[in-house]
Structure formats: structure tokens, C-alpha cells
Amino acid sequence: MSRKKIVAGNWKMYKTLPEAMETIGTLTHALAVQSPKENVEVWIAPPSVILPMIIHNYHNRGISFGAQNCSEHKEGAYTGEISAAMIKSVEAQFVILGHSERRAYHHENDTLIHKKIRAALSNQLIAIYCCGETLDQRNAGQHFDIVRKQVTEALSGFNADEMSNIVIAYEPVWAIGTGVTASPEQAQEMHALIRETLRQLFDGKVADQMHILYGGSVKPGNAAELFSQPDIDGGLVGGASLVASDFTGIIYAA
Secondary structure (H helix, E strand, O other): OOOOEEEEEEOOOOOOHHHHHHHHHHHHHHHHHOOOOOOEEEEEEOOHHHHHHHHHHHOOOOEEEEEOOOOOOOOOOOOOOOOHHHHHHOOOOEEEEOOHHHHHHHOOOHHHHHHHHHHHHHOOOEEEEEEOOOHHHHHOOOHHHHHHHHHHHHHOOOOHHHHOOEEEEEOOHHHOOOOOOOOHHHHHHHHHHHHHHHHHHOOHHHHHHOOEEEOOOOOHHHHHHHHOOOOOOEEEEOHHHHOHHHHHHHHHHO
């Protein structure tokens, strides 16, 4: 079946408010001059501290904005945390959850990430769920088992309606920010495995409708070949999303 493409930018801990406003301004101008195809959506997750101002200035300009993380808790004495309700209250539309950097630096596991996804869905946010293996796991031949386990543990228990508001991003940890990209064949192989896992967990309809993005050193030069694979529905882009010209190149490649 034909699924729309999603090109999502994860800005991580980059850009002050003035820098962000300049980049978004350049990007929205470029997209106004040359609009992407109707089946391509553009999403950006800036740092949460500047998210409200970005949305205030650039809503209804062809870009959806979201956050990079949220708490599993509704509210409470959790200094430094941001709830899904807070993110929704500034009119954000999605939140990235389970990124490999959260797993590595903050020791998040899929039991916790499942709770965060549920918090996001309870507040009408789309959840981008990230999964992927390390280089050691791939070299040991464990990559399929690792990713299958991640998807199963994080997404089991959701119903079909809830799954329609979840996007999966496969990000091989060995390709994030390294300049090394999974080959189109490697990426497609894992995306197909994820879709088959969804078929087993839910049904064919859920599996066929699910958007599965590739993340890991996506650039204008390799995006078209990656996005042409049958089970790759766009990308979760890190470094290249920080440069408006690079990000627009990836968007047009979709």
C-alpha cells in the first residue's frame, strides 16, 4: 500500500532561539517557493525550551513541531521533567521517545518507554518510537533479535487505534552521527523485519499502515535511495536537519 513520507528533524541540544528562528525562517521560505509533494510531511523537534516560541511564530507554515522527550508521569515533584500534557498545551503535535541517546545516557529501557508512549497518546500526541542495535550487537549477529525485542516490549498492549498514532524510527546506533549509513539493503531488511513483527503482534492492517522511518546519517546524497525502499517511509534526521539547505534536499528527495 502507499504510505505518506515523513521527514522529521531531531535538533537534539543544538540552536539558541535566534539561531532556530533563522533556520526555520529559511526552511519555510524554501518550502513556500518549492512545496514538497502532498504525500510528504515535514516535522521538526527543536529543544523544548524554544518549542513554544517556534510554534507561535511558524504554525500553519507546512511544518509540524514536537518535543524530543517527555516524562512518563502526569505531573509531580520531578524537577527538570516535562509532561506530555505540557507539550500538548503549547500545541506541539508529536514527541520523540526511546532515542538511543536517552537509552545510553539516561538508562531508559522499553518498559519505561512504553509508559512514555502511553502518556503521549493519552494527551493526543503522536509518538515517534526509536529502536536500533549497537555495532557490537550487529557484529555478534544479534541485531534482528534486539530490534524485534525492543518493538515487542515497547508496543505490546496498544490497540490498533493507538498504533495509528505511533511512528517507528529504526536508528542503528552505529550510524547515528558517525557519518556511516546503513546501506539501503541493510535498512530495508530491518524495516521489513519490524513490519513483520508488527504483523505478528497485531495484524496485517496495522503493519501495512505503520510508518517506519530510517535514522542514521541521512543526507541529501543518500536520502532518495533510502526512501525508495518499499518499507522505508521517510527519515528521522539528526545533523542534516540543522542546516536548512541540507534538510530541504532531504525533503525533496522524499
